[in-house]
Amino acid sequence: MVQILGIPVQVLFGQLLLGLINGSFYALLSLGLAVIFGMLNVINFAHGALYMMGAFVAWLLLTHLGIGYWWALLIVPLVVGAFGIVIERLMISRLYHLDHLYGLLLTFGLALVIQGLFRNEFGVSGLPYTIPASLQGGRNLGFMFLPNYRAWVIVASVLVCAATWFAIEKTRLGAYLRAATENPALVGAFGINVPRMITLTYGFGVALAALAGVLAAPIYSVNPNMGSDLIIVVFAVVVIGGMGSILGAIVTGFGLGIVEGLTKAIYPEASSVVIFVIMAIVLLVKPAGLFGRTA
Amino acid sequence: MSSDPVRRPASSQDKAQPAMTHSTVSPVLANPQRHHTAIFLLLLALLAVAPFAIYPVFLMNVLCFALFAAALNLLLGYGGLLSFGHAAFFGSASYISAHAAKVWGLTPELAILLGTAAAAFLGLIIGALAIRRQGIYFAMVTLAFAQMVYFIALQAPFTGGEDGIQAVPRGHLLGFIDLSSDLTLYFTVLAITFAGLLLIHRIIHSPFGQVLKAIRDNEARAISVGYRVTRYKLAVFVMSASLAGLAGATKAIVFQLASLTDVHWTMSGEVVLMTLLGGMGTVFGPLAGAAVIVAMQNYFASFGAWVTVLQGLIFTVSVLVFREGIVGVLARWLKKPL
Numbered sequence: 001m002v003q004i005l006g007i008p009v010q011v012l013f014g015q016l017l018l019g020l021i022n023g024s025f026y027a028l029l030s031l032g033l034a035v036i037f038g039m040l041n042v043i044n045f046a047h048g049a050l051y052m053m054g055a056f057v058a059w060l061l062l063t064h065l066g067i068g069y070w071w072a073l074l075i076v077p078l079v080v081g082a083f084g085i086v087i088e089r090l091m092i093s094r095l096y097h098l099d100h101l102y103g104l105l106l107t108f109g110l111a112l113v114i115q116g117l118f119r120n121e122f123g124v125s126g127l128p129y130t131i132p133a134s135l136q137g138g139r140n141l142g143f144m145f146l147p148n149y150r151a152w153v154i155v156a157s158v159l160v161c162a163a164t165w166f167a168i169e170k171t172r173l174g175a176y177l178r179a180a181t182e183n184p185a186l187v188g189a190f191g192i193n194v195p196r197m198i199t200l201t202y203g204f205g206v207a208l209a210a211l212a213g214v215l216a217a218p219i220y221s222v223n224p225n226m227g228s229d230l231i232i233v234v235f236a237v238v239v240i241g242g243m244g245s246i247l248g249a250i251v252t253g254f255g256l257g258i259v260e261g262l263t264k265a266i267y268p269e270a271s272s273v274v275i276f277v278i279m280a281i282v283l284l285v286k287p288a289g290l291f292g293r294t295a
Numbered sequence: 296m297s298s299d300p301v302r303r304p305a306s307s308q309d310k311a312q313p314a315m316t317h318s319t320v321s322p323v324l325a326n327p328q329r330h331h332t333a334i335f336l337l338l339l340a341l342l343a344v345a346p347f348a349i350y351p352v353f354l355m356n357v358l359c360f361a362l363f364a365a366a367l368n369l370l371l372g373y374g375g376l377l378s379f380g381h382a383a384f385f386g387s388a389s390y391i392s393a394h395a396a397k398v399w400g401l402t403p404e405l406a407i408l409l410g411t412a413a414a415a416f417l418g419l420i421i422g423a424l425a426i427r428r429q430g431i432y433f434a435m436v437t438l439a440f441a442q443m444v445y446f447i448a449l450q451a452p453f454t455g456g457e458d459g460i461q462a463v464p465r466g467h468l469l470g471f472i473d474l475s476s477d478l479t480l481y482f483t484v485l486a487i488t489f490a491g492l493l494l495i496h497r498i499i500h501s502p503f504g505q506v507l508k509a510i511r512d513n514e515a516r517a518i519s520v521g522y523r524v525t526r527y528k529l530a531v532f533v534m535s536a537s538l539a540g541l542a543g544a545t546k547a548i549v550f551q552l553a554s555l556t557d558v559h560w561t562m563s564g565e566v567v568l569m570t571l572l573g574g575m576g577t578v579f580g581p582l583a584g585a586a587v588i589v590a591m592q593n594y595f596a597s598f599g600a601w602v603t604v605l606q607g608l609i610f611t612v613s614v615l616v617f618r619e620g621i622v623g624v625l626a627r628w629l630k631k632p633l
Binding site: 037041091094095100101102104105106108110111113114115116119120229232233236238239272273276277279280283287 | 438450611618
């Protein structure tokens with residue numbers, strides 16, 4: 001058997017693939033967090049719960065309405081995004097004049113409520129979501145076996161991240177958004193409805209989380225707790241990357257997923273803490289984060 | 296909804312945001328500590344007779360969490376630093392003291408001291424790293440490190456993984472006072488909690504505490520006046536972590552158990568909730584918050600995940616309309632800092 005660094009090549013690439021999958025979710029979630037933070041100055045603690053909600057809505061659509069995976073990819077972000085908009089209008093918008101930490105506390109409370117409700121309704125054992133027929137199976141790449149669905153998740157995540165980056169950095173709407181992030185008062189003076197932009201931005205960030213939830217549903221079992229531990233790792237990812245740049249969030253997300261996967265292959269005991277160790281190192285060396293702008 | 300075109304102030308760093316706390320009453324009263332002394336004495340008297348009317352184990356639970364919340368409040372309410380990872384100190388101290396009492400056979404007071412020392416050490420490491428970032432990032436960094444401590448507790452050989460450390464002996468205080476009686480143990484816990492609360496009260500009203508409040512209210516100004524802000528922040532972080540550890544270590548002896556619940560992020564959230572509900576930046580708020588939340592958990596224990604929903608709702612409502620907290624509102628009515 002071929003070995004690299006004393007590890008069988010299949011194991012290494014297998015873990016690398018797992019790392020890339022995790023990285024896809026880190027990237028999608030930290031991207032949403034970064035976009036929301038840029039406009040609202042709120043760290044959305046409910047992000048993990050909304051990701052979980054995305055997976056559940058997809059499951060409900062399939063089980064109760066017979067609506068399949070591909071439609072779910074479209075419908076779920078819209079439904080959960082609309083839910084996010086309601087939350088922003090009813091609650092988060094009341095806190096913008098206060099210390100930003102209140103936004104964190106509020107969304108933490110919301111996360112508890114959402115998670116608790118789903119746990120009451122569905123228990124904690126997890127529900128299965130079958131991979132859509134067109135993505136079942138896999139292919140043998142010679143050095144490893146690549147399941148089609150996992151390849152699709154990575155491709156989809158890269159595409160969504162790239163599209164988001166393009167929309168924010170290269171389009172007119174994105175320019176308004178970036179301007180409003182820098183100076184909302186001035187942008188408002190130019191006649192742009194900044195509060196509506198803030199609301200839509202939150203809805204968009206939430207929709208990204210929900211989309212990640214749909215992508216995750218066939219891989220992980222659909223479970224009320226699936227978002228809670230993930231979101232803390234994503235927070236670490238965000239601290240490492242710094243929330244200053246969209247590209248930074250994407251690159252850090254994928255990069256840390258790969259690092260985690262490699263650690264799992266080389267020294268499995270450390271794989272659950274490696275991201276936090278990297279966070280400690282980054283805090284020592286470059287406290288603002290790898291892509292952060294302000295110290 | 297709002298006709299105001301811009302709903303939040305510009306994000307420029309120099310623009311001061313309203314602080315997290317509500318010092319509704321000016322602290323320039325002649326002697327703010329006189330009525331505090333009266334309240335402390337009253338509380339002590341009430342708590343001394345309470346175990347004859349209320350189940351002592353429940354009361355001990357309240358006392359441990361009151362100390363835990365007061366420790367967080369020292370950091371959050373007076374230092375302006377929101378730690379979302381205080382379960383790391385609470386939980387690791389409870390593991391260390393449980394291990395010390397059960398495996399090494401130390402007396403309870405030594406086990407508790409050892410747990411507290413471990414929490415202080417952990418607080419020094421995490422604090423030194425976390426204070427390199429401010430505001431929201433500080434909260435996220437503490438949360439992330441606490442999660443790391445959780446994973447270590449899950450995997451380390453001595454913590455017992457999912458089972459935790461069970462059947463920890465209560466032992467003999469100082470080697471000769473048998474703590475197996477709930478009542479004896481209760482008064483020991485009462486003494487520990489009160490010592491902790493009085494220490495926190497002393498810290499808050501010392502010159503150190505004044506500097507702390509200055510940093511909370513305007514960090515840039517405190518720096519320009521010449522204070523080494525990072526040292527103050529680190530010092531208060533370590534103090535807060537140690538006191539949280541004291542609470543966790545005591546709880547391990549009381550319940551004869553150290554488990555993953557104590558290090559989980561939900562515990563960090565709970566203690567923030569207690570502080571918020573009771574009143575951030577008030578001396579007696581954390582006690583009130585702890586009493587309410589522990590009582591709620593006790594009475595609703597049979598409803599399973601509804602407790603989580605209820606806690607989330609209390610959290611949400613507190614943040615939206617009740618930011619002063621129970622004691623904060625009382626203080627405003629009585630026009631006295633509590």
